[in-house]
Amino acid sequence: MARKVVVTGLGATTPIGGDVPTLWQNVVKGVSGVRQLTDDWVEKYDLPVKIAAKLSVPAEDVLGRVEMKRMDPSTQYGVIAAREAWKDSGIEEIDHDRLAVAFATGIGGVWTLLNGWDTLREKGPRRVLPMTVPMLMPNGVAAAVSLDLGARAGAHTPVSACASGTEAVAVGQELIRSGKADVVMVGGAEAAIHPMPLAAFASMQALSKRNDDPEHASRPYDIDRDGFVMGEGAGALVLEAEEHALARGARIYAELAGTSVTADAYHITAPDPEGLGATRALKAAMFDARVQPEDIVHVNAHATSTPVGDKPEYTALKAALGDHVENVAVSATKSQMGHLLGASGAVEAVLTVLAVHERKAPATINLDHQDPEIPLDVVTDARDLPQGDIVALSNSFGFGGHNAVLVVRSH
Amino acid sequence: MASNEEILAGLAEIINEETGLAPEAVQPDKSFTDDLDIDSISMMTIVVNAEEKFGVRIPDEEVKNLSTVGDAVDFISKAQA
Numbered sequence: 001m002a003r004k005v006v007v008t009g010l011g012a013t014t015p016i017g018g019d020v021p022t023l024w025q026n027v028v029k030g031v032s033g034v035r036q037l038t039d040d041w042v043e044k045y046d047l048p049v050k051i052a053a054k055l056s057v058p059a060e061d062v063l064g065r066v067e068m069k070r071m072d073p074s075t076q077y078g079v080i081a082a083r084e085a086w087k088d089s090g091i092e093e094i095d096h097d098r099l100a101v102a103f104a105t106g107i108g109g110v111w112t113l114l115n116g117w118d119t120l121r122e123k124g125p126r127r128v129l130p131m132t133v134p135m136l137m138p139n140g141v142a143a144a145v146s147l148d149l150g151a152r153a154g155a156h157t158p159v160s161a162c163a164s165g166t167e168a169v170a171v172g173q174e175l176i177r178s179g180k181a182d183v184v185m186v187g188g189a190e191a192a193i194h195p196m197p198l199a200a201f202a203s204m205q206a207l208s209k210r211n212d213d214p215e216h217a218s219r220p221y222d223i224d225r226d227g228f229v230m231g232e233g234a235g236a237l238v239l240e241a242e243e244h245a246l247a248r249g250a251r252i253y254a255e256l257a258g259t260s261v262t263a264d265a266y267h268i269t270a271p272d273p274e275g276l277g278a279t280r281a282l283k284a285a286m287f288d289a290r291v292q293p294e295d296i297v298h299v300n301a302h303a304t305s306t307p308v309g310d311k312p313e314y315t316a317l318k319a320a321l322g323d324h325v326e327n328v329a330v331s332a333t334k335s336q337m338g339h340l341l342g343a344s345g346a347v348e349a350v351l352t353v354l355a356v357h358e359r360k361a362p363a364t365i366n367l368d369h370q371d372p373e374i375p376l377d378v379v380t381d382a383r384d385l386p387q388g389d390i391v392a393l394s395n396s397f398g399f400g401g402h403n404a405v406l407v408v409r410s411h
Numbered sequence: 412m413a414s415n416e417e418i419l420a421g422l423a424e425i426i427n428e429e430t431g432l433a434p435e436a437v438q439p440d441k442s443f444t445d446d447l448d449i450d451s452i453s454m455m456t457i458v459v460n461a462e463e464k465f466g467v468r469i470p471d472e473e474v475k476n477l478s479t480v481g482d483a484v485d486f487i488s489k490a491q492a
Contacts, residue, residue, distance in 0.1 A: 066431035126462070130455040 009089025009238030018057025030363030078189030106342025108138030161398030166345030187236035188346035231338030235346030258289025264401030275316030439481030
């Protein structure tokens with residue numbers, strides 16, 4: 001019998017809340033964190049996309065000045081979320097050799113990398129800061145969190161584009177189940193609202209160009225969706241072996257009952273139109289959790305608001321859950337905060353855990369005319385979930401054909 | 412041309428910016444590593460910022476000879492002359 005893994009701490013910094021209580025309050029209410037960008041580089045480069053979802057509480061309001069200078073923004077966000085989750089867990093004494101980190105990012109220190117390149121060209125090699133390498137490396141977030149917590153049982157960085165954050169949760173579960181750690185800080189962080197990634201995502205026609213109406217730009221499942229909105233932020237969860245949590249009398253939010261990671265091996269960016277890889281991930285995760293389709297009451301969907309991406313997820317859900325899919329309350333929280341890329345899965349894991357714990361499915365905004373080809377029961381106004389033993393899913397899919405699914409069960 | 416007092420004050424400002432150390436803690440007899448706890452990466456950042464501020468060049472091979480704040484003040488002062 002595998003060790004049970006439970007969630008005992010939550011942290012986040014997002015476009016609709018700088019901490020978990022604010023995020024939860026807003027995601028239940030249904031607000032938009034998408035705004036017009038006011039940075040001078042938007043006009044300077046005449047970017048086709050002029051909207052994004054930045055943090056609602058800037059990192060400099062939370063971290064010290066010196067600390068900020070030594071971290072890429074992605075690491076700043078990850079550390080902010082991890083500190084909140086750690087405090088929330090109430091862990092005071094721990095064997096640090098049994099504490100691990102699995103903290104993901106999709107891109108890593110892109111601001112540091114590109115600022116370093118600008119400095120080299122404008123001022124020469126002498127001015128390229130010596131902290132550039134540790135700040136730009138994608139494992140920088142996991143390393144910083146490990147250093148911050150004194151976590152010595154390994155610091156992992158799963159990188160699978162927009163599935164990264166979810167895959168980090170899966171890695172954490174494995175570390176506990178296999179006995180390599182008792183507690184794992186898992187999460188994801190991303191800070192890529194920089195003109196180059198915006199130009200690159202726009203170039204592949206992935207982003208919404210609803211520049212004049214930012215709050216309505218992210219509209220998963222709506223017939224008029226035209227792309228995702230780039231967001232930024234971080235989510236973090238303290239995963240703990242159940243016996244470890246019970247021994248210290250911890251508050252347990254929920255059980256992380258199952259996880260699964262699969263690959264489409266179909267196309268480098270396009271999802272398999274039949275959703276076969278996603279279907280396998282859903283079925284494998286439910287098998288891992290030993291739950292049946294009929295047990296599922298809620299899904300936090302990947303649902304990025306791209307014309308091509310939203311439908312295959314429905315196809316996969318229908319294939320994995322059968323007719324029961326009609327009874328499942330589906331929330332698309334990217335409608336509110338945009339797409340946090342490698343952090344999205346971690347933030348959505350936080351929201352799925354809270355949905356089960358609070359027994360409430362968060363709101364999906366901007367669903368004015370639901371795509372008739374996606375007949376899901378989408379939660380537009382936050383909705384109560386049933387009492388008793390309940391199970392929810394969180395899906396994430398990434399460029400490269402990565403599929404990752406979490407199964408969260410009430411505890 | 413900056414006086415030694417001005418160089419010291421300028422260094423204190425750069426060190427404060429990089430490490431958060433109070434400017435008054437930066438005194439000529441203080442060792443960068445033993446007293447001020449400045450690691451090699453911070454030291455290189457401080458050196459490069461000092462080069463820009465005082466318009467001098469501090470070669471990499473010289474940096475290891477600058478063990479105290481006073482050594483750095485002297486080097487910068489001579490380099491400016």
